[in-house]
Amino acid sequence: xxSVLTGVPGEIDPRLLEHRRELTGYCYRxxxxxxxxxxxxxxxxxxxxxSLADFEGRSSLRSWLYRIATNVCLDQLSGRQRxxxxxxxxxxxxxxxxxxxxxxxxxxxxxxPVLDRQVLPEDGDPAERAVARESVRLxxxxxxxxxxxxxxxxxxxxxxxxxxxxxxxxxxxxxxxxVNSALQRARATLAGLGGDREPRxxxxxxxxxxxxYLDAFERYDIDAFVALxxxxxxxxxxxxxxxxxxxxxxGTWMLGPGSGCRGSRxxxxxxxxCPAFAQYRPREGGGHVPxxxxxxxxxDGRIRHITSFLDLDTGLFARLGxxxxxxxxxxxxxx
Numbered sequence: 001x002x003s004v005l006t007g008v009p010g011e012i013d014p015r016l017l018e019h020r021r022e023l024t025g026y027c028y029r030x031x032x033x034x035x036x037x038x039x040x041x042x043x044x045x046x047x048x049x050x051s052l053a054d055f056e057g058r059s060s061l062r063s064w065l066y067r068i069a070t071n072v073c074l075d076q077l078s079g080r081q082r083x084x085x086x087x088x089x090x091x092x093x094x095x096x097x098x099x100x101x102x103x104x105x106x107x108x109x110x111x112x113p114v115l116d117r118q119v120l121p122e123d124g125d126p127a128e129r130a131v132a133r134e135s136v137r138l139x140x141x142x143x144x145x146x147x148x149x150x151x152x153x154x155x156x157x158x159x160x161x162x163x164x165x166x167x168x169x170x171x172x173x174x175x176x177x178x179v180n181s182a183l184q185r186a187r188a189t190l191a192g193l194g195g196d197r198e199p200r201x202x203x204x205x206x207x208x209x210x211x212x213y214l215d216a217f218e219r220y221d222i223d224a225f226v227a228l229x230x231x232x233x234x235x236x237x238x239x240x241x242x243x244x245x246x247x248x249x250x251g252t253w254m255l256g257p258g259s260g261c262r263g264s265r266x267x268x269x270x271x272x273x274c275p276a277f278a279q280y281r282p283r284e285g286g287g288h289v290p291x292x293x294x295x296x297x298x299x300d301g302r303i304r305h306i307t308s309f310l311d312l313d314t315g316l317f318a319r320l321g322x323x324x325x326x327x328x329x330x331x332x333x334x335x
């Protein structure tokens with residue numbers, strides 16, 4: 001098979017490949033969709049491959065790739081409605097009843113999740129990795145969607161990637177004064193939306209909390225599950241517009257319309273800079289099939305937010321590289 005990136009059978013130009021993960025993270029922050037980010041990075045690589053012979057090294061290869069990626073993202077965002085989370089659409093929580101499932105929106109209306117392994121560096125300075133994690137949290141990604149695309153690019157390049165103003169001006173073919181003005185406006189908008197990026201590391205107690213979350217969910221012990229939540233915990237379930245606004249309502253939902261989740265299995269992962277669980281619901285005849293990705297916000301020893309991205313024929317798990325099914329567990333052999 002010949003690579004579209006190099007024309008060399010079975011190979012991808014390593015000069016381009018080594019930047020793929022960070023470019024995916026940048027495009028995800030710009031677009032609010034891991035699916036669109038993958039497409040944008042692929043387009044960036046194709047454009048770079050086509051122009052690589054003409055690249056004269058007047059800037060670093062990394063800067064040149066970011067220029068291409070920014071233009072690809074700006075093209076994608078042209079005329080597009082912003083993506084959102086259910087809580088962005090309504091200031092009032094919904095009732096935990098089946099009728100609340102009536103309102104849905106298409107996949108492109110919602111901020112989508114991304115696994116940490118797709119966009120975050122594997123190593124490097126711990127402080128920089130902490131900044132990277134906070135910059136993919138769902139609240140921050142949703143807040144970014146309120147910014148005009150060029151302001152979004154300026155803020156990400158300056159505040160997340162730590163580029164100098166003159167470097168951003170060169171990339172966007174504008175002036176330093178224009179970059180500084182756009183950055184000031186973008187910061188003011190985010191401050192008004194609560195799009196903070198304060199580090200929230202998980203401690204030993206938090207890790208124990210996650211083990212109890214998994215245990216309570218798989219046993220479907222809803223009393224134990226609700227005890228892990230803040231009283232005013234929230235849960236969203238895109239593609240549904242509904243969201244729940246208390247631990248009590250979440251418990252009521254799980255014992256009512258959500259009771260089909262009984263018997264599920266969970267796989268631990270990390271998404272959007274947070275702990276996450278891939279949920280597989282039981283399948284008739286045995287085994288478990290993809291249902292939803294739970295992204296958890298932990299605060300003060302309890303769970304504050306649960307965003308459950310449902311895989312309702314969207315191919316979410318497949319696109320995230322999660323297992324397509326969980327087969328029945330093999331009983332342990334008798335000694």
